[in-house]
Every structure is written in structure tokens, then in C-alpha cells.
Amino acid sequence: MSDGLESLRRILAVDRTVHEPARLVILTLLALVDQADFVFLQDRTGLSVGNLSSHLSKLEAAGFVNVEKGFQGKRPQTVLRLTSKGREALKTHLATLSALLDPPQPR
Amino acid sequence: MNLPALAARGKGRQDAFLSREDRPNLGSRISRQLGAGRAPAKVCSAINFALQSILCYSSGMAESSLSRLEQSLYRTYWDDGLLDLWAGLGVLSTGVFWILGWVTVAPALPLLLIILWPAARRRWVEPRVGAVCLSRQRRLRERMKLAWCLQVGWPMLVLVLVGCWGLSVGRWVPPLIMAPAIPLVILSALALGASLMLSLARFSAYAALLFLVGLAGMALAWEPGPLIVIGGAMISGAGLVRFTRFLRLKPVAGGEGV
Numbered sequence: 001m002s003d004g005l006e007s008l009r010r011i012l013a014v015d016r017t018v019h020e021p022a023r024l025v026i027l028t029l030l031a032l033v034d035q036a037d038f039v040f041l042q043d044r045t046g047l048s049v050g051n052l053s054s055h056l057s058k059l060e061a062a063g064f065v066n067v068e069k070g071f072q073g074k075r076p077q078t079v080l081r082l083t084s085k086g087r088e089a090l091k092t093h094l095a096t097l098s099a100l101l102d103p104p105q106p107r
Numbered sequence: 108m109n110l111p112a113l114a115a116r117g118k119g120r121q122d123a124f125l126s127r128e129d130r131p132n133l134g135s136r137i138s139r140q141l142g143a144g145r146a147p148a149k150v151c152s153a154i155n156f157a158l159q160s161i162l163c164y165s166s167g168m169a170e171s172s173l174s175r176l177e178q179s180l181y182r183t184y185w186d187d188g189l190l191d192l193w194a195g196l197g198v199l200s201t202g203v204f205w206i207l208g209w210v211t212v213a214p215a216l217p218l219l220l221i222i223l224w225p226a227a228r229r230r231w232v233e234p235r236v237g238a239v240c241l242s243r244q245r246r247l248r249e250r251m252k253l254a255w256c257l258q259v260g261w262p263m264l265v266l267v268l269v270g271c272w273g274l275s276v277g278r279w280v281p282p283l284i285m286a287p288a289i290p291l292v293i294l295s296a297l298a299l300g301a302s303l304m305l306s307l308a309r310f311s312a313y314a315a316l317l318f319l320v321g322l323a324g325m326a327l328a329w330e331p332g333p334l335i336v337i338g339g340a341m342i343s344g345a346g347l348v349r350f351t352r353f354l355r356l357k358p359v360a361g362g363e364g365v
Binding site for chain 2: 034035072
């Protein structure tokens with residue numbers, strides 16, 4: 001099978017937790033920073049509170065995101081950090097997509 | 108440690124971000140490899156600094172799309188306009204103190220503004236757009252930019268002042284005429300440094316504005332105080348417009364759901 005078709009088939013095996021567009025955006029944003037709070041993610045993604053919460057719960061359950069709840073003064077604050085597992089999952093996913101868009105040339 | 112291999116590893120798109128283990132003290136490790144550990148401390152420090160600069164800028168961050176995302180994310184960090192307003196108020200207050208004859212006290216309010224900056228950001232900006240801790244690589248790059256600005260900026264400023272003095276000694280320009288421009292040149296240099304550090308083009312515009320105000324003052328033989336007030340008022344005005352637009356477009360966020 002050609003390398004291009006092989007790359008295409010690998011898409012079928014992607015981690016769907018990462019592949020969902022909203023979660024991919026969330027993971028990408030967290031990969032660009034050390035940590036961010038819930039309001040930052042909501043502002044950057046444009047997702048509603050409920051929608052963002054749902055996606056973050058799934059990412060936390062998968063071990064991709066670390067969630068810490070606390071307070072900033074009197075204001076509750078939820079701080080999110082990408083775990084090393086999440087970083088690896090994102091790297092793998094981006095590599096898979098990259099291979100599809102820029103497949104290795106046949107010899 | 109193979110430096111070309113390390114740089115090449117950083118250049119790969121999949122490895123656009125160095126791991127936590129790699130980031131700190133890379134320059135120190137490489138300078139030891141190069142035998143710089145036996146050199147005087149200042150030489151080691153200079154080599155370490157140069158190598159860290161090269162590694163950061165050749166690590167592939169400039170080439171990957173994620174790095175472009177990070178760059179634009181960093182630029183939007185300053186979009187609220189609070190920094191512009193703060194800088195404008197600092198310049199404005201310096202001018203006011205100058206007019207009142209309290210030149211030695213002039214740096215007091217700018218220093219106070221710097222101290223109050225984090226609290227102001229937490230009070231007015233973070234409830235609307237959230238709080239973020241930038242990546243360690245970004246913080247390292249900004250620290251190095253600051254160091255470069257300080258190391259390069261001060262000699263250049265001295266050169267400009269010496270040049271101004273030279274022009275006056277050479278009788279091309281009478282000495283007293285130069286006086287109004289000098290504080291504005293210094294403020295302009297600070298604005299330019301801020302523009303380079305924060306990658307904000309509008310601070311270059313502020314720098315040009317302050318420089319032009321200084322030149323105009325020199326031509327009109329005005330005192331420096333009113334010129335600084337004019338420059339500060341313009342920057343504060345621009346900052347106020349940007350900040351009020353930010354407050355209008357970004358309401359305080361509701362509750363968190365997680």
C-alpha cells in the first residue's frame with residue numbers, strides 16, 4: 001500500500017478524544033502556555049460555559065488536562081494545565097495530520 | 108552534546124517545543140562542552156547568553172505553525188490597552204512634575220504605576236479574558252530580549268546624546284536648542300525598547316510620536332515639560348480609547364462550570 005494511503009488510513013485510528021475540534025483547540029491552547037484559567041479558554045475558544053466544561057471533563061478523565069480549583073481573591077478560579085500525556089497525545093495527533101497533508105514521497 | 112543535532116531536533120515540527128528537561132541551562136551545558144567552563148565568569152556568562160539566544164531562535168519555533176499561533180497569542184495578551192494607558196499616564200505625570208519643578212520626584216508616579224500594574228491587570232483585565240501563565244520558553248525569550256535591549260540600548264542612547272552634544276559643540280545647532288529634545292529622546296528610546304520586547308508595533312509609533320514632539324519642541328524652543336505632557340496625553344488618549352473599547356466588548360465572565 002502506498003505511503004499516502006497508509007497516512008490516510010492512520011486517520012481512522014486517531015484518538016477521538018483529541019480529534020474532536022473543540023478539544024483539539026483546547027489542547028492546542030494549553031500546549032502554547034504553561035497554564036491558563038477557565039475564563040481564558042472560554043474567551044479564546046468562544047465556547048459556552050457548559051460546552052467548555054463538558055470538554056474539559058472529558059480531557060481530565062482521559063488524563064490529558066490537570067484541573068485545579070481555587071480562588072483569586074474572592075473570585076473562584078479554575079486553573080488548567082496540559083499533562084505530559086496530553087502533550088504527547090497532541091504531538092502524535094498533529095504528526096498524524098501532518099503526515100496526511102505532507103506525506104513522505106515514494107522512493 | 109552535538110549542537111547541530113540539538114538545533115536540528117528543535118527544528119522538527121513535531122518537536123517545536125523543547126521538553127521541560129531540555130529547556131533550562133542548555134546554554135550552560137553547551138558552554139561547558141565547549142570548554143568555556145575554564146574561562147572567566149564574564150566570558151562564560153556571555154557565551155551562555157549567546158548560546159541560549161541562538162537555541163531559542165533556532166529551535167524551530169519560528170518555523171512551525173504552532174509557534175506562529177503562540178506568537179499571535181502573546182501579542183493579544185497586550186490587546187486590552189491597559190499597558191498603553193499606564194505608559195501614557197507615566198509619561199504624562201513625568202511632564203506634570205517637570206512643569207511643577209519637581210523633576211527629581213518625576214519618576215515616582217511611573218514607579219508606582221509599575222508596582223500597581225499586576226493588581227490593575229487582575230482587577231480589570233483577568234475577570235474578562237482570564238489569566239494565563241506564558242510558556243517557560245516565551246518567558247526565557249522575553250528575559251533575553253530585555254537583557255539585549257539593556258545591553259544594546261544604553262550604549263546607543265549614549266551615542267545619540269554624544270551625537271547631540273557633538274552637533275552643539277560643532278556649532279551646527281546651538282546647545283540650548285537641543286535641551287527640550289533630550290528627555291523626549293530618552294522616552295522615545297524606552298518606547299522603542301518596549302516595542303521590540305513586546306513585539307507591539309504601536310509602541311514604535313509611540314516612540315516616533317515622542318521623537319517628533321521632541322523635534323518640534325526643539326524647533327519652537329519650548330521647555331521639555333509641556334512637550335512631555337503633550338506626548339503623554341497622546342499616548343494616554345490612545346490607551347484610553349483602546350481600554351474602554353476592551354471594557355465594552357469584553358464583559359466580566361460569568362461563573363465557571365468545571
